[in-house]
Each structure stands twice: as C-alpha cells, then as structure tokens.
Amino acid sequence: MSAAGNTPGACDPPALRLSGITAGYERRSPVLRDVSLTVRKGEAVGLLGPSGCGKSTLARVAALLHRPWAGTVHLAGQPARGWRYRAPRAQRTFAGVVFQQPRTAADPRLTLHALIAEPLRATGRAVEATDRVGRLADAVGLGPELLTRRPHEVSDGQLQRACVARALVLDPGLLVCDEMTAMLDASTTAALVTVVEDYRARTGAALLAVGHDRTLLERWCDRTVEAAGLGAPDERSRTPRARETTPAGTPASGT
Amino acid sequence: MNATRTVRVYTSVGLVAAVVLAVVFVPLLFPVDEQAVDMAHKLQAPSLAHPFGTDDVGRDVLLRCVYGLRVSLLVGVVAALASTVIGTAVGAASAAAGGRGDRLVMRVVDVFSSVPHLLLGIFIVAMFRPGVWPVVVSVGLTHWLSTARIVRAEVLSLRSRPFVDAAISGGASRLRVAVRHLTPAVLPQAGLAAVLMVPHAIWHESALSFLGLGLPTHRASLGNMIQDARGTLLAGDWWPTLFPGLFLIVPTLAIAGLAGVWRERINPRRRSELML
Numbered sequence: 001m002s003a004a005g006n007t008p009g010a011c012d013p014p015a016l017r018l019s020g021i022t023a024g025y026e027r028r029s030p031v032l033r034d035v036s037l038t039v040r041k042g043e044a045v046g047l048l049g050p051s052g053c054g055k056s057t058l059a060r061v062a063a064l065l066h067r068p069w070a071g072t073v074h075l076a077g078q079p080a081r082g083w084r085y086r087a088p089r090a091q092r093t094f095a096g097v098v099f100q101q102p103r104t105a106a107d108p109r110l111t112l113h114a115l116i117a118e119p120l121r122a123t124g125r126a127v128e129a130t131d132r133v134g135r136l137a138d139a140v141g142l143g144p145e146l147l148t149r150r151p152h153e154v155s156d157g158q159l160q161r162a163c164v165a166r167a168l169v170l171d172p173g174l175l176v177c178d179e180m181t182a183m184l185d186a187s188t189t190a191a192l193v194t195v196v197e198d199y200r201a202r203t204g205a206a207l208l209a210v211g212h213d214r215t216l217l218e219r220w221c222d223r224t225v226e227a228a229g230l231g232a233p234d235e236r237s238r239t240p241r242a243r244e245t246t247p248a249g250t251p252a253s254g255t
Numbered sequence: 256m257n258a259t260r261t262v263r264v265y266t267s268v269g270l271v272a273a274v275v276l277a278v279v280f281v282p283l284l285f286p287v288d289e290q291a292v293d294m295a296h297k298l299q300a301p302s303l304a305h306p307f308g309t310d311d312v313g314r315d316v317l318l319r320c321v322y323g324l325r326v327s328l329l330v331g332v333v334a335a336l337a338s339t340v341i342g343t344a345v346g347a348a349s350a351a352a353g354g355r356g357d358r359l360v361m362r363v364v365d366v367f368s369s370v371p372h373l374l375l376g377i378f379i380v381a382m383f384r385p386g387v388w389p390v391v392v393s394v395g396l397t398h399w400l401s402t403a404r405i406v407r408a409e410v411l412s413l414r415s416r417p418f419v420d421a422a423i424s425g426g427a428s429r430l431r432v433a434v435r436h437l438t439p440a441v442l443p444q445a446g447l448a449a450v451l452m453v454p455h456a457i458w459h460e461s462a463l464s465f466l467g468l469g470l471p472t473h474r475a476s477l478g479n480m481i482q483d484a485r486g487t488l489l490a491g492d493w494w495p496t497l498f499p500g501l502f503l504i505v506p507t508l509a510i511a512g513l514a515g516v517w518r519e520r521i522n523p524r525r526r527s528e529l530m531l
Contacts, residue, residue, distance in 0.1 A: 063420075064424075065420045084423050085428065089426045092424060097421065097424045105417040109439050122431055166425065
C-alpha cells in the first residue's frame with residue numbers, strides 16, 4: 001500500500017484512498033480485484049476504461065454506495081465506517097456524485113429546483129435552499145424558468161446541469177463524476193467541465209472522473225489511470241495494481 | 256387515435272359522474288321505501304309510470320336498481336380502499352424487510368392466492384350475520400394480494416434506481432428516501448389498483464348476494480335482484496333481470512375505462528424514464 005498521498009509535500013490526508021478493493025455483484029465473479037487508487041487533496045484523477053471494466057463500480061465504492069467484499073476506503077483520512085444508509089452522513093456527503101444518465105439519476109416527480117435543493121433538505125439545511133439553488137443554477141446555466149420544470153420537460157443536457165448543481169450543493173470535498181458527459185453534446189460537456197473546474201479552483205476539492213473518452217480525461221485531469229490495470233476481469237492476473245500514467249505537459253502534483 | 260381516446264375519456268367520466276349523481280340524488284329526490292311491497296302492481300312491463308317495470312312483488316325496478324347500485328358502490332369503494340391500504344402496506348413492508356422476511360411474506364401471499372377469492376370470501380361472510388359490513392370485510396380481506404405483489408415489485412425496482420443512490424449520497428436517511436422518493440412513486444400504481452378493484456369488488460358483492468350469503472334478501476342489491484328475478488325470467492318477464500344486469504355491467508365498465516385512462520397517464524412518463 002504505497003499510497004501516493006504519502007509522498008513528501010502532500011501532508012494533508014488524501015481526499016480518497018482505496019486500498020485492496022475487491023467488489024462485485026454476483027458471488028465468485030468480482031468486477032474489481034485488489035484495486036488500490038489514491039486521489040490527493042485537490043487532485044483530479046481520470047479513470048479510463050471500456051464499458052464493463054468495473055470503473056463505475058469503483059466510483060460507487062468511492063462514494064460509499066456499494067459495499068466492497070474486501071479492502072478499505074478512506075475519505076479525507078477517515079476510514080469508511082459503513083455503506084449506503086449506514087455510512088455516517090458526513091462521510092456520505094463528502095463525495096458529490098454525478099451519474100452517467102441524468103434521466104435515471106433524477107426523481108421524475110421533483111422540479112429541478114427541488115432536485116437541486118434535496119440534499120440541503122435531507123441534511124436539515126432547507127433554509128439555505130433558495131439562496132444556494134439560485135446561485136448554483138446560475139453557475140450551471142439553468143434559467144429561473146427551467147427550475148420550475150420537471151425532468152421530463154427538459155433535455156438531457158439541462159437535466160445533467162441540474163444533477164451537477166445537486167452534486168455541488170453540499171460543498172463536497174471530492175467529486176465523483178461517473179461518465180458525466182457521456183450523454184451530452186460538446187458544448188454542454190465543455191460547460192459542465194468548466195463548472196466543475198471553477199468549483200474545484202474555488203474550494204480545492206478533489207475529483208475522480210470516470211469515463212472512456214481519453215482525450216477529454218487527459219485534458220481535464222492531472223493524471224489518468226487505466227481501469228484495465230486496476231483488476232478488470234480479463235486483466236486481473238497480470239496487473240493487480242493500478243498502472244498510473246502522467247500525460248506529458250500536465251503537472252503531476254495536485255494543488 | 257387521439258379522437259377515440261378523447262371519446263373514451265368523456266364517456267367514462269360522464270358515465271361515472273352520472274352513476275354517482277344517480278345514487279346520491281335519486282334517494283334524496285324520491286324518498287320512497289324501496290322495500291315496500293305492492294302486489295296490485297306486480298310484474299308490470301316497462302311503462303311511463305315504471306320505466307324499468309315492476310318486480311314479482313310490485314316494487315319499482317328502476318328505484319331498486321339505483322338503491323342496489325348505491326349499496327354495491329359503497330361496498331365496492333370501501334372494500335377496494337381497504338384492500339389497497341392492506342396491499343400497499345404489506346407489499347412495501349415486504350420489500351423493505353428483504354431477505355427472509357420478504358420471502359416469508361410472499362409465500363403467505365402465494366398460499367392465499369392459491370385459494371379462489373370467492374371461496375375465501377364465502378368462508379369469511381359465513382362467520383357473520385348477513386349485512387353490508389361482513390361483505391366489505393370479506394372482499395377487502397381477500398383482494399389485497401395482487402396489490403401487495405404489484406407494490407412490492409415496484410418498490411424493489413425503484414430501490415435500485417440511481418436516483419435513490421443520488422439521494423443517499425445527498426445524505427438522505429432511509430425514512431426520507433421511503434417517504435420522499437419511493438412512496439410518491441408507488442402511489443399512482445396503488446391508486447390504479449384501487450380503482451381497478453372497485454368493479455371487481457362490486458362483482459364479488461353481487462356474487463355473494465346472488466348466492467344468498469351477502470346482504471339480507473330484502474335489501475335492494477344488484478345481486479339480490481338478479482337472484483330474485485330468476486323465477487320470473489323463466490316465465491318470460493325479462494325486465495327484473497335485464498336492468499339490474501345492465502346496472503352491474505355499465506358502471507363497472509365505466510370505472511374500468513377510467514382506470515385505463517389513468518394508466519395511460521402514468522405510462523408515458525414511465526416510458527420516457529426507461530427509454531434512455
């Protein structure tokens with residue numbers, strides 16, 4: 001476990017440390033085997049790989065949404081003490097998650113305003129909703145008239161903008177973007193990446209971006225990791241550990 | 256396609272409204288004793304004085320149909336609501352419990368489903384004196400099974416949707432997810448099941464009354480009337496059978512039509528949800 005967060009210069013605990021994660025859905029056929037990955041504070045890591053290689057599962061484990069069979073998850077230096085509902089609320093909300101398909105990630109009965117405000121309501125901060133939702137909607141480029149609509153009345157791009165705003169509304173220390181831009185056109189992709197980067201520049205939050213668009217992730221992130229080397233089913237015997245690459249011209253260290 | 260749909264919507268809504276108005280206002284406007292016997296005018300064919308004719312003891316068939324439909328609707332609506340509440344609670348609890356508890360509950364549902372509803376219903380009414388409430392209890396207690404199955408399946412499929420993951424990640428408690436996200440999603444289905452259950456419950460009430468196990472025989476009930484008219488039908492007097500039969504069929508079809516419209520309203524959104 002030579003975690004990258006222990007390198008000299010980065011004295012803060014890493015935002016996310018996954019060590020020896022083995023996870024899956026069906027018994028005896030793990031999707032991930034003995035995977036380790038570290039995202040330092042303020043660092044942007046891109047996780048690259050084809051569909052079905054387990055990268056989304058790893059994102060779900062990192063967000064405490066999927067309980068791994070083995071291994072440990074540390075968020076901001078604290079070991080995860082539970083998964084899903086059993087995770088302490090502060091740990092759960094430390095990671096803001098943006099899912100691939102905004103349609104299925106949005107409760108169809110909520111207006112976009114209620115959708116963005118929902119994490120505030122769930123954590124007893126409803127009084128801040130009007131102010132924060134307004135500012136975030138502005139930041140992601142949603143006009144006030146869109147906020148009263150429901151998911152089936154807006155486009156995929158507009159809905160994903162709302163989902164990004166929802167992921168940011170609790171000021172997460174780590175953003176997990178699982179194929180955030182897969183359903184989007186180029187201009188919306190650019191806009192949302194800018195929103196995320198503005199937020200990170202302001203708060204110093206870390207980023208784990210999962211995707212198969214190499215060009216995008218290499219330009220967006222400080223470094224990229226091949227999911228194939230992380231323990232995908234066909235590669236697991238060869239390289240059980242992450243093979244980390246640093247694209248030329250990008251600073252390797254986080255801010 | 257849209258035109259036929261509009262016609263169906265207006266026909267269903269109009270018929271259901273007419274039925275409700277009739278059973279509420281006719282007894283108010285004509286406060287007669289629908290059980291009063293008048294042997295001087297027995298078995299009269301439909302005429303202006305008695306549009307649906309009179310039965311074998313001289314009672315006006317139209318008035319008795321309306322009174323009978325009133326009882327049937329009351330039984331149908333209350334029993335449907337009761338069975339939907341039981342079914343939703345059992346289905347949601349079963350899905351929430353998961354694992355062994357879930358399997359146990361669903362096996363109990365299977366066992367009850369394997370007995371014909373009517374047989375189980377007869378068993379229950381037989382334990383009480385004849386009346387409206389034993390019929391309500393009997394129909395309510397035998398018809399929550401399918402609702403429980405529907406609600407359980409719905410909750411199970413909803414629980415694994417990404418929007419539940421998003422809610423968890425946003426700090427929502429288990430209770431909040433159940434109240435805020437799962438219940439509103441299940442309610443349209445449960446409501447639809449309740450509406451579809453109304454005609455079914457009416458038919459069960461009629462069947463129990465027809466068998467002599469439902470309402471007391473002097474009470475006007477559609478099942479009782481059809482039962483009473485069996486002898487006169489053989490003598491060629493068709494009206495005491497035909498009109499209660501129509502009063503049974505038309506409102507149930509109208510309610511079923513309404514449920515169909517409702518289902519179509521629920522489905523488009525669902526389709527758009529699954530499409531992408």
